[in-house]
Amino acid sequence: MFSEINRRDDMIHNVFDTTDQDFAFSPNDPRCLSGEDSPTLMSPWNQTSPFMKSPWSNFNETVTTNSPQNGLIGSLVREEGHVYSLSVKNEILYTGSDSKNIRMWKNMKEFAAFKSNSGFVKAIILSGDKIFTGHQDGKVRVWKISPKNPSIHKRVGTLPMFFDIFKASIRPKNYVQVKRNRTALWIKHADSISCMSMNPEQDFLYSGSWDRTFKVWRVKNSKCIESVKAHDDAVNSVVATVDGLVYTGSADGTVKVWKREHENCKNIRHVLVQTLLSQECAITSLAVNKSGLVVYCGSSDGLVNFWEREKQLSHGGVLKGHKLAVLCLATAGNLVFSGSADKNICVWRRVATVHTCLSVLSGHTGPVKCLTVEEDKESTSSGDDQKWVVYSGSLDKSVKVWSVSEMAPDSQYIKWAAWSILDQPSDSEGLEKTTICKYVTHVLLQRLLSITALTVNKQVWLCTVAHQTGLVNFWKREAQ
Secondary structure: OOHHHHHHHHHHHHOOOOOOHOOOOOOOHHHHHHOHHHHHHHHHHHHOOOOOOOOHHHHHHHHHHHHOEEEEEEEEEEEOOOOEEEEOOOOOOEEEOOEEEEEEEEOEEEEEEEEEEOOOEEEEEEEEEEEEEEEEOOOEEEEEEEOOOOOEEEEEEEEOOOOHHHHOOHHHHHHEEEEOEEEEOOOOOOOOOEEEEEEEOOOOEEEEEEEEEEEEEOOOOEEEEEEEOOOOEEEEEEEHHHHHEEEEEOOEEEEEEEEEOOOOOEEEEEEEEEEEEEEEEEHHHHEEEEEOOEEEEEEEEOOEEEEHHHHHHEEEEEEOOOOOOOEEEEEOEEEEEEEEEEEEEEEEEEEEEEEEEEEEEEEOOOOOOEEEEOOOHHHHHHHHEEEEEEEEEOOOOOOEEEEEEOOOOOOHHHHHHHHHHHHOHHOOOOOOHHHHHHHHHHHOOOEEEEEEEEOOOOOEEEEEEEEOOOOEEEEEEEOO
């Protein structure tokens, strides 16, 4: 029996072993909805079985036709380096890599590009007609979009500015120790910039660095007004949010909360108000939802922790969906996206305090390094369910574009499926309705291609095949 199961497991794996070319189409493409090439019909679990034919065949067709489709729209590939940073505004995507180029994409095609003096573009922030890019040489470069031709970008400055460096270098008190035998000006990063963030009012720019500090820049005059020694190791993520709060995550395993205070009209300072997390695993990413009420933290152990401001930033729970480090996070509406070194992107939906994994986006052949999200304007204008366009950059040197719906699978499908299994008397004899419902509710966190009830030596098993990953699970009723 189980040799037969293992053989079929291998067959399922082969069915779902797809390439980028297999997914290079719009989720609304008729090929996605065609029964002729449907992976549901290709699955060996929907062929003639020595046990029984799955009663879920009609159910699967209903889900495929009526449920929102989450999937790949296309891929942007430019063989020039790993993609480290993304930012999108008004359907124009900016990509930064370990080359010296910042490229712009529109309607899935390259729109324009501009070049910096330093490679490894680690962060991109869009603010009005300006673009801020953070680089491995520790500098922030400022670009301005031409009002006459949006494809032309001119560099208008570098932070810190040369005059500010010259002025500060005259006074010895402006030098701070950055390593055991090395000092540097406090207004300059002494190591690579790893992350940047702009506060909602867009008057302060924050830059985090491997030099263990984050610096605060006043946007209107491009001056560094504060440098904060924030952590004992590299700062991997910084997020500025509402009410003057700033969150930082570090390789030292801590997540800290800082509060911006105004000493006078010119000077500000940031005060540590809380440490949310302290652990051995490095903090690799942070994200805060638009309202600023939920804080998410990804770490090298593959977990996503979250905290809720409404409960005085108390720990809300842990999202477990990845096998390797969570390298990036993004939020949009009620959704949370987590990209990982395991090459996958998990889509989580938050309802009240409960998070559910809606789908797993697979297709990258390298770690997912960065994410950015923009509202799908077509879904907004049509009045249908809220959809988002998700951009993911990877160390496989590509950017993938995904369409994701905010609508969760209908709970009625779960109830219908449970009763459908019970309509098979020979294979469900002795099983209680509540027991079956518990099984199905547990496994249907993601959409399923099929679920089959079968009897082996008078023991009833459930076999499930996941829609996104092709993962096959077997469930046995525990003795009571």
